[in-house]
Amino acid sequence: MSVLLVHPRLAGDPFADPVLYLDFRFGRRALLFDIGDLAPLSPREIARVTQVFVSHMHMDHFAAFDRLLRLSLYRDARVDLVGPPGLADAVESKLRAYTWNLLDAESRDFSLSASDWAEGGFMHASLFRARDAFRRQEIAPPSLNGMALMDDPEFTIEAAVLDHGVPSLAFTFQEKTRVNVHKARLDALGLPVGPWLTEAKRSVRRGDLSRRLSPADGRQVTIRDLLEAGALRTGAGQRIVYATDLAFTELNTKRLVALAHGADRLYIEAGFLEEDRLLAASKKHLTAAQAGSIARLAGVAEAFPMHFSPRYADRADELRAEFASAMAGG
Ligand SMILES: [Zn+2]
Ligand SMILES: [Zn+2]
Structure with a gap:
């Protein structure tokens, strides 16, 4: 049985302003490629979003920033946005359009970051905290090389700069390793299926082979044991590409x-x-x-x-x- 790390889906029909929603199978987490029209997504789905990658700031790809902000404002959470040069200025302008006199140090600790990326790396990054009435604060941008925008233990995000009159970013979600469970081999070891396998797969993706797990009463196995017995098998991770404009x-x-x-x-x-x-x-x-x-x-x-x-x-x-x-x- 193969379980993918994320389920990708276009939020709307092909005529809608584009949004690709990447929903993680485990944990409350989702990524967005573009924020054109979020109306087809439920507030609960939008609340899971932790990272947003913006191709360019034409309105049909960026207009739902307001909806994301509206639904996130009363959460203790952070949403990181990455886009082409000008993104941090665009986010600041959006935030400045509203009145924030009711926000103070007692408000929910919601924050947004916006990082401008150009070929070769991040140019700069800004942080906007609700508790600080969304004043712009410069922060150190992620230090990543080459075309990488994000390097998570379980996946990477890369981009290519394309010409659309303005720079338009195309994105790749690359799962690091796909991990499959071989049920017959698991049975042969006398081990049950269960939530412990999620942890086991995560350890494989992180390369933590000496990790010890307790899948059943009194039984302990290491990740290496499971791989050697063929109960867990690895393959190339899922690769999802989004390119528009x-x-x-x-x-x-x-x-x-x-x-x-x-x-x-x-x-x-x-x-x-x-x-x-x-x-x-x-x-x-x-x-x-x-x-x-x-x-x-x-x-x-x-x-x-x-x-x-x-x-x-x-x-x-x-x-x-x-x-x-x-x-x-x-
Ligand atoms: Zn465009
Ligand atoms: Zn467009």
């Missing part, structure tokens, strides 16, 4: 193909029909066929076209058909 240029294609190479799932903008490719080019967007050709070059297992232009409200099938045909090499 990019011009169809050689450099964008090269960068996105490198980022999405061999991905399990690619979510990609496919907003225009081929008959309108000049219009798509003038807006620095992909057509569905161009998006399909990128999915084919990247060799992704599954692709999900999204961010359809509202001009095709009753022609979604044509967009999907042009995407699928190009992905198949037609």
Whole structure:
């Protein structure tokens, strides 16, 4: 049995302002790629969000910042936002639009951070605390190298900078190791299935092989025992890629193909029909066929076209058909 670390899903239909919701199977935690329209998500789902990665600050990708703020304000929590240069200024401007005279040191300890990332690393980061009436405070940005935006014990987030007239970031969620349970081997060891396996899998992903667990009365096993007996097996982790709002240029294609190479799932903008490719080019967007050709070059297992232009409200099938045909090499 294979249990994935996260379940990705588009919050709305392909015409909605984009949001990819990555919900963790274990623990109260979720990540967002873009905050276009959060209306399809429940307040409970939004309250789980701990990190938000913003492709760029066009309104259709950033407008639901207000809803996220509204639903998070009365929680002791922190939400970290990462985006292209200008994100921290944009977050500050959003916060400055409201009156915060009722916030003080007794308020809930809610805070937001906003970090500007450009190719090669973080430029700077700012923190905004509810208890400080969301005054901007400069903080040390994460020190990560290369294309990494986040390095969690269980996954990494990487980005590529694409050209959309402005820099637009495409993101990859890379699970570090996938851990499967082999039930027959577990039975052979006389060990029960149960919540202890969640802890065991986490230890495998963290490389903590000498960790000792007590799965049954009086029994103790180490992670190494379970791997050697084949009761736990490892494989390549899940790779999920989100790419939207990019011009169809050689450099964008090269960068996105490198980022999405061999991905399990690619979510990609496919907003225009081929008959309108000049219009798509003038807006620095992909057509569905161009998006399909990128999915084919990247060799992704599954692709999900999204961010359809509202001009095709009753022609979604044509967009999907042009995407699928190009992905198949037609
Ligand atoms: Zn845009
Ligand atoms: Zn857009």
